[in-house]
Amino acid sequence: MTETNIIQLQGIEKRFGKFVAVSDLSLDLREGEFFSLLGPSGCGKTTALRMIAGFQEPTEGKVLIDGQDMEGMPANKRPTNMVFQSYAIFPHLNVGNNVAYGLRNRGISKSEIDTRVKEALEMVELGGLEARGANELSGGQRQRVALARALVMRPKVLLLDEPLSALDKKLREQMQFEMRHLQQSLGITFVMVTHDQYEAMTMSDRIGVMFDGRLVQVDTPQTLYAKPGSREVASFIGEMNFLPAEVTAETGDTFSISTPGFGAMKIEANPNVARHGRHISVGIRPEQLEIARHKPDGYDGTVQGVVRDVAFYGENVHYHVGVEGLDKPIAASVPNYFHTVDHAPGDKVWLGVQAASVIDLGEDKQTS
Amino acid sequence: MTRPSGLVMYAIFYLAFLYLPVLLLPLFSFNDGTIVAFPIKGWTLEWYRQLGGQDTLLQALVNSLFVGFVSAVMATSMGLFAARAYVRYRFRGQEASEALVMLPLVIPGIIVASSMLVLFISMGLKPSLTAVMLGHTFLALPFSVSIMKSAFDDFDVSLEEAAYDLGSGVVETFRRVTLPIVAPGIVSSLLVTFTVSFDEFVLAFFLSGNQPTLPVYIWSQIRFPAKLPNTLALGSLLLLASVLLLVVAEYFRRRSTKSTL
């Protein structure tokens, strides 16, 4: 493997007075990857990004970029550049001068600056807009100028602070693909901070999930979705039904469990989980459940219940099914293949699930 | 709306009330007579022409310009720094400091004037233009602070961070990003504080000694009915100057808030 770690965070911690914004964060970022820090607001992800950028110095720990310790290195000397949440387009400069701003700090010849600005603007599909005033740009254009202004510096790492949060939904989705393509064609490491799980999943090679200043799991989007390491992560990414389960036997990587409703099943142990116990929590994604009027065949677990609510989303239909012995109804999602809604509130239905779709989420803190 | 409502009528009357004195002064300054009353006898520019030859008036004008300029620069530089501190940083005693610098707005003029006179005399500073300047800086400071505060309020912190991130040091960042963006605010503050000083009377009356500023000169002329037409002409010119300065200041202030949308 030729993969090198472009950024190494070694046990970094940031305290503001008594408030711990980031605690004991260790993380290696590979060269050329698109990495996202995902978490709810206030979880410390932006503080972590700003420590990489050099706007904040860690209270403890080290930040290494390309093997070099960044301690005491101010933001203007670091090989990173940032796309700000507000984009921070200089209002007194036109597009061309905004993009050229950083290059002019480097004593580069005027002709080369012009060429590189032109290239950078073409790269973000704003070719020829050099003379456009900063206040004449749309939201999407501002985002592109901010990208071009940072990328023209040829940083080793591009840092993005909620880069799409100011855009409307359609534009946001379009920019997700564009930025992903740009990153892949440039091969530059991107580190993005976001609170939007879909944004993180569609764009990133790997995602780090943060809660309350702690980094709780780092994995590919698929692994995060399929094998979340805890109930917290599982509930933050996608939708999940949680069930309490009792472990009745354990053989190697397989647990025999019994759950209320679905009964006894054999499931795989989740390697991302830190602690197990006699009582564990298991999760089932709504789209992994079968829902039918009659008891379905060929499923490892089935249970009967009554439809409480039906929510029609267009691309799929969600049924909330009340099951005896469970406090909360179970959500089942069915793709809208035939433009029909098959069950109505009050209907008796069966739910079926394969053991492979039942995710082990580790020790159940609620019951044990 | 088909018919102007009572509120609109009231607003128009109120506006007339506000403009009555400031429009009458120029009107009668062109009156070819020495009594300020209707009917107007005829039109003349004589009163304006006579102003040119009065040396004490010209000296007072020079004094006022000088005091205004120095006070504007001093108040604006202190206001610039203070406003930046208030908007950007959180520190102990901030609220007290912010309240304190607004105090000159509400202290009765006579108290400011008498207490400064007493203070300056005790410190060995005789009534003079220097004393007036120090006093006017004090009076103008709240204006400067509030104008600069709104200039910095509209200023996104990430702009400086972006400059910094793109390789600029502190001085570069200030010169290439901060200054150009708050420049209209600075100009607006300079013009407003200059006008505050230029129009101020009570403090100058107490502190100017034998170097009158323009308002103090006007005060001395008001007592002489014979000088009335000249005073009207001079007053009209001052009104015009103040309004022009303020319109320009307003233009810059608008620009400073618009540019960072």
Place this chain on the structure above:
Amino acid sequence: MDDRPLSYPLEGTRAWGKSLAGLRSEKAKGLALSAPATVYVGFLVAAPLVILVAYSLWTQTYVSIDRTLTLANYREALTDPLVRHLMIRSILIAAAVTLATVALAYPIAYFIALKAQRKTLWLLLITIPFWSSYLLRVFAWKLILGFNGVMNSALLGVGLISDPLTFLLYNEFSVVLTLAHAWAPFAILPIYVSLQKIDPSLLEAANDLGSGKVQQFLRVTLPLTIPGIIAACLIIFIPTVGDYVTPSLVGGSDGKMIANLIQVQFGAANNWPLGATLSLLAMMSVGFVAILFVLSATGLGRRIR
């Protein structure tokens, strides 16, 4: 979305720290940057106060100042009926001015904030006259209100009156009128700001809950603008008590106020100790009345249900 702390400290970046002479923390930078203004104003407020107090405890002998500490000035000021009369009149006139200005200004603020189409134009129109010299505006009123002045000559000219009106100038009326004019924007702007802040849905909610226009105004709009009204009152009342120019020019003998007496002490009478005493007493009375006013106004505001 944003998990930064309230302010954005840059203390980690060494260059910033170095450039401000080792001031690393934002606290230190904030203090350092605001220090010149704070110290300047603080000094020019505190130092004269100390000296005024000192002067008020000294006495004036014919040419020199007797520096033995005594309360004689206070005794003289408090027992002199003229001082008491002027002080009370100053406060009453200031109160009348405040009331008149705010009452006249409120509808305008209301109009601009809630009804006018071109708010900025109106605000500009209202403020422009006040950037001209205060002295000149007062002087203009003197010319307007005089016996042979603009108002009387115009009214005589159109035949509305047959003899010049004498109550226009040199009395409390002319002082109140002139000052109500002078302070107009100081009343309009704070009230405008507090009106502007009212969420229109609050008025709709009041309406929805059964309030008519009048009820809506009295129970929602007015209480929400009380902070603006208090600010306007203070910013008008306090300086008005110590106003010098207006009573001098349009007050006549019936319109004289405490500031005129103070000026005389520092000028013609050359009795600085008494002048200092009067200044301090004026300041104390203003402060006392202002505090009383704020307390009662906020109390009144809370009682509206």
